[in-house]
Amino acid sequence: MNLAYDILGVAARRFPADVALIGDWGQLTFEQLETRVASVTAGLERLGVRPGDRVGYMMNNLPEIVVAYFAILRLGAIAVAVNVMLRPVELAYVLGDSGARVLVCEPSVAQTAVTAKAEVAVVRAIVVVGGASGGVTPFAELERPGATAGVADRHPDDVAMLMYTSGTTGSPKGVMMSHAWLDFTTSAWISVYKLCRMDRMLVASSFFYAIGSIMEVLAPFRVGASAILVERFRARAALDAITRFRPTATVMVPTAAVQLLEEYDAERDDVSSMRIFFTAGGPCPTGFPARARARLGWEAREIYGLTEAHMVAVAAIGTPVREGMLGVPGGNLQVCVVGEDGREVSRGLVGEIVCRGDTVTSGYWGRPEETAASHRDGWFHTGDLGVMDADGYLKVVDRKKEMIIAGGANIYPAEVERVLATHPKVAAAALVGIPDETYGELPVAVIVPCPGAAAAGEEIVAFCRSALAAYKCPRSVIFVDELPLTPSGKVARRQLKEKILAHQGG
Structure with missing residues (x-):
């Protein structure tokens, strides 16, 4: 059993000829993607990677980032998401904290990776897509034609990936996401989006974020839907991709959504294919939903969640949108608002948002004290302040620490x-x-x-x-x-x- 890898493996068996990934570079069917993944899995084995080892991936939305990600999971290793904007000191911290043995990256960050590797003894190799300079392994060396490797067995509670928080209040922490967590969370997102096999998801967020990976690639793959990769977000590039590839769904951070709206040219851009449009990762500017509806014809819905807890509040497709409110908990998540004493406050009063359910992380990598501090009495404490109305709709007021x-x-x-x-x-x-x-x-x-x-x-x-x-x-x-x-x-x-x-x- 390998629940995380099966997100791709099952799709490759059920929909082998369907398009999995598409972009300006071309396209890959699910069968072609799995063939590449199996080859790279064998390459990682040759580098000495074993089940349970950590392997980082540090790329923009190239097809190789998806290949590398699923190869890591197929091998039974733990995929470590790494932001391409990190500087050498920051990267060295993430590699050291996670204990990553290998980092797979793109050429633009190769020097950063090599510099960071010199500070972290545990890192064995830097693999670079298209790389051939000294001190690195070219990605092509991993992907030898005809090479293959089997799918490792993993327990549902084993960690499948680590995603580091941004660290606004301290050092970044590795959020642990298990195989069972990925299996349940991706299924829950399908219910929120009402996704089907005919959908095409525009991946406008970076794959090293939860939005770009879990919400925009893994969830669509569960139903055989395609993912359209935009290498790095630029409003013009995203609009051109929408016009060319006709996506039906996307999730964007509010900043990107606003930029896209401002860049939109009715004479040049055809955005009529979009039926599912969510924003996540921060509050939407006042009046944005009305502007998006007027200019693009899109109904903007907000998602509130954290790296540690997905779909804390969301107005799922088919449910009413209430002005000033985010929505209700998704999946099987239970959410309530509590006071300083930990007791639930009356509806309409401000308190800390706490939650529990299968879309909540089990904790932070190697940090039992911080895990215990955030998981108290069976509830995950978000650190966000919010208000819940009589019908269970939630509004976030602010960060408690801010x-x-x-x-x-x-x-x-x-x-x-x-x-x-x-x-x-x-x-x-x-x-x-x-x-x-x-x-x-x-x-x-x-x-x-x-x-x-x-x-x-x-x-x-x-x-x-x-x-x-x-x-x-x-x-x-x-x-x-x-x-x-x-x-x-x-x-x-x-x-x-x-x-x-x-x-x-x-």
């Missing part, structure tokens, strides 16, 4: 940032709490102005006061050229706060 307490009043940055984002001169915004002797903390807005726009701090504060209670409004405004981001594209709030304090001499 909440600002000014003079005893709770300020949720996400709420203020949504208002700031609607100002016509604001391109991007973040709200952080700065220590204050009198109030404990004071909210400070950090603004990236739109090109050519000249906005004054007083104007921004006055704009907020027109929509928010006075205590929520920023006490001061700082203008910057760009906001520091984590590898997953979220605002690095701790780094931003440190820069402000350093500038103030605090």
